[in-house]
Amino acid sequence: MSYLKFEKTLMTNLEESLSRELLRTNRSGAYSCSTIVDCNTSKYHGLLVVPVPEMDDDNHVLLSSLDVTVIQHGAEFNLGLHKYQGNNYSPKGHKYIREFNCDKVPTTVYRVGGVLLKKEVVFQHYENRILIRYTLMDAHSETILRFKPFLAFRSVRQVTHENSTASREYHSVDNGIKTCMYAGYPDLYMQFSKTNEFKFTPDWYRGIEYPKEQECGYAYNEDLYVPGYFEMNIKKGESIVFAASTSEIKTSTLKHLFEKEVEDRAPRDNFFHCLVNAAHQFHNRTSKDERYILAGYPWFKCRARDTFISLPGLTLSIDEQDYFELVMKTAERSLREFMENKPQTGKITEIEQPDVLLWAIWAIQQYAKATGDDKCLSMYGKLVKDILIYIIDGKHPNLKLNENGLLYTDGRNKPVTWMNSTINGKPVVPRTGYIVEFNALWYNALKFGAKLATLKGNEAKVAEWEKIAELCKQSFVSTFMNDYGYLFDYVDGNMMDWSVRPNMIFPVAFDYSPLSQDQKKSVLDVCTRELLTPKGLRSLSPKSGGYNPMYVGAQRDYAYHQGTAWPWLGGFYMEACLKLYKRTRLSFIERHMVGYEDEMLINCLGTIPELSDGNPPFRARGAISFAMNVAEILRTLNLLEKYSYIK
Template sequence: MSYLRFDKTLLTNLEESLTREVLRTNRSGAYHCSTIVDCNTRKYHGLLVIPVPELDDENHVLLSSLDETVIQHGAEFNLGLHKYHGDNFSPRGHKYIREFECEKVPTTLYRVGGVVLKKEKVFVHHENRILIRYTLVDAHSETILRLRPYLAFRSVRQYTHENAQASRHYDEVENGIKTCMYPGYPELYMQFSKENTFHFQPDWYRGIEYPKEQERGYDFNEDLYVPGYFEFNIKKGESVTFAGGISAIDTASLNDLFTYEVEKRIPRDSFKNCLINTAHQFLNKQGEESYILAGYPWFKCRARDMFISLPGLTLAIGEVEKFEVVMQTAVKAVYAFMNGETTDLKVYEMEHPDVLMWAVWTVQQYAKMVSREAAKEKYGQLLKDIMTYLADGKHPNLQVHDNGLVYANGREKAITWMNSTVNGRPVVARTGYIVEFNSLWYNALRFVADLFVEDGEFSFRLNQIADKTAVSFIDTFLNEYGYLLDFVDGNMMDWSVRPNMIFAAAFDYSPLDAKQKKGVVDIVTKELLTPKGIRSLSPKSGGYNPNYVGPQIQRDYAYHQGTAWPWLEGFYLEAYLRIYKRSAISFVERQMISYEDQMTCHCVGSIPELFDGNPPFQGRGAVSFAMNVAEILRTLNLLAKYDNQ
């Protein structure tokens, strides 16, 4: 039985099936995302969603969906599913689904009377093309398959509505057509591996609704344009492949291309293999540059997320070369920032004060998982330049004070990973001496000093600053209750119990002694640990708001006020293993197992952005989040090392 398989009972229950989404990417920015019953529930959903750099920096939905109709003896059975006003679903094709599985590729099995039809989908790597293979598994009489494309040609941030400007023009191409609704967009090629007839029957399907957008407090209604339909006979045992892309393709090659792409996939037949497949989806190649997308479906490449995610998404699964390829682009972005240069690199938020220190941490993981010599050879100059830049006070919003601590101004703008804002101002205005910034700073100072110990003057300078930092860190952050203040700005001290203290206990170099680390880990365990990550705020602290629901402003206030984040648990479990060593293994294994049920809900085979901080710990936000997947993979790698000791 497939690891990721869903039966008829669940699939025909829309309350269950519409909450489960499937994501596939081409690793160059394009993706396909929908629910397991192919009913789009978000404006970000679509069969072919691609970047259109000529228009803007967003993704665009070209082909929203493709409805199948099985015709036998003149009777039509439409397998499509769309939501309309008043909780009406039409044409309710989900009732014909017998099973869905996606161990290798998303596969749906339909049964209509004596007809059994199999549908398989695959995205061509590094090409804006979706392939769908239809196989008539069984049929007792002549069968016709009709396919009706729903077109959007719009940004994922917008909606399309019936209008007179949309072009109805199309041209015939080999076994299909090409069309483009608006100027500036590429043409959409829809072709088949078999000859077919296209019936031009233009119409708008009005009032299609997206309930996930309604839940989020956004507009949720649009119209989709259907230019007509394709129709062909299909025989028992025959396979016909559909290709939707922005360039023509040799249709005789489609069946072979589909088979080739399937063979390249790693089966999602275990928890770890699901995460490895998902890790690959975040890798994003644009021209000569390679990035890590922060998540799907709406995130771009954010600098902090990239550096935190990179070791887990690559090194932890033995893919050193991919780490080095992404770092080539990341290094360019770091130097462009430090030199004050404008760049067309698509790495965002490089200016945040902790980003350069996370870059040092990333290289530190490379040194641990590959070798210190290789790290020094490849990234040694980068480390020296970053530490000199920071120590010399050149960062526009990170100053090294005489006490050795780093200071950043976050009153007006969110500068940490807790970055939610309302009316342009941070919900949590973390400013001054920020606990994880100074944990990162101390760790970076000691690591780079150790790596360049033979460079006496440079190493001595960093160690001298670190000595001051260590004393000031304890004096500033450690309180009489044994945990660390979240931030300190003059007489302002934030006593909230937050997870940001865990980094001081997790990093290789820490100003805390063993007893102090244990105190931090113990209070995180007691007040912040959940089965789905570490809470962003303790229930005992003021302002606890654990449910990430409702309209945008309501969600912004809850975003970092009690919601649980899996990526933080990676650092928590690393600290836990440091303190309790082999006796911690069974505990860490149990925490990892608690994520396995996510493989069959929310986004199938992935981990969502965050979870509610209270039971039942519902997954929320982006359907697939890089830092979460990365830190679970890095934890599994740490666990394996302890098991092998």
């Protein structure tokens, strides 16, 4: 029984099928994304979407889609699907879909009369090349396939329209053509494994609409350029492979390459395997020696905070210690360049955010638990020490260690935490002063650093860091713990933020906490009552002022951290539950995982979206695949397994 499989009834119902998306990546920044019926509903969708570093930092849609037409006895049956004005869809190729599954590679079977055509798609790893194999499973008479490419050549952040600047020039290559619509872009190579005829019939298809952009209040109407079409005969049992790429390939190798790429794919036949597959899609290799973690698809970059929060779950939780070390090697270079006030030479952004160094130590701490303290000390002991010294010596531009042992941060005019939405350049949630998770991270980092220093025999540092940690512990409780049993979100002088927010879960979940057991239980109880949803923790309690749980329309930025639910926060909540109540909470957490497993089939298949509305039915919103969410669910599953063996 296939795990990710949909029958004809669902596929032909656009209300059901258009909400389900499919993402494929090449682990080097490029991706292919659309709905499961191949109807693009967002400007971020495209069959071949690649970075063009010579132009900017964005991804660019080169090949938007590829319409396939089955021709028999002169009758044409177009399997494509596009949305136009007035809720009109043309052609209506989805009505020919018999079934769809993507347990290993996305596979669609079409039936047109006596014709049974199978389509399979893979994205070649580390190359900007999408491969599609068409197999004629059955046919009772001569069959011709026609392929019509829809070209965009524009940034994912824009839409394009018919214009006279676009070049119509093309050149023949091995079993295909190459073309480039605008200067500065790479050539797009479209090739087949079989000899074909390309007919040059240039035209613009006008008024294609993207309902996701319309819902958000963005420009949603686009014209796409079609240079012509390819035609070829196909016999029963024959397979033809199409390749779209930014480089030419010898077409005689396409069939073998497709088979090789399929062999490299792990099956997505259950919840865990889907998460592992999703974890690998965040891998980003830009050179032989550089490895990164993309924060999410389709629009996120390699952000520092996201990297360190997601790295343990995406690697250590699935026994991929080697990739942790590769990413950390690249990240350490960026961290040291920042601490030494040197220009950044890597791709990691937002390295200057004040909690990034603290999250880096937390990530290293997870490595120690997975590999042992001695190995961690040899790999990262010096980095942990250097980070702590850097902060204590007051060298960070926006972290000040006060005499009470707490870290102070200025976040009035610029967002400095993960709650980073802005309106007119100002933070929607201006968290500033003593920020609760910053200081929980700080206490945890000091204690972990002291542990490594003890192994190293550095008694002076042990004494220094333990002294600061004890002062931090006392100040943390007196500063953040209030009479109602939960923690202030931030404190700045006489200003105390009474909002019930999920950031207080971190000191309950961390290995080293300034809170007593009773205080932890009290905080966890408040999180359970007011913040817990089936999709993670809300970013704000419904009882707090400003609660806005629906992430929709032009007001999305106001709602982003004002009540929406985040699965990655739920990961720390589950860890806190297990640390406090051990095996007695196993069944509770296992039931909660069901809420995440539902996501495998209803949004972007096989992965976890960025956030959900904070109120039922908790509809998925934001980015279609988010690294921190996948990571924390994997880490929770790993913790569940470990605690299951604790007696």
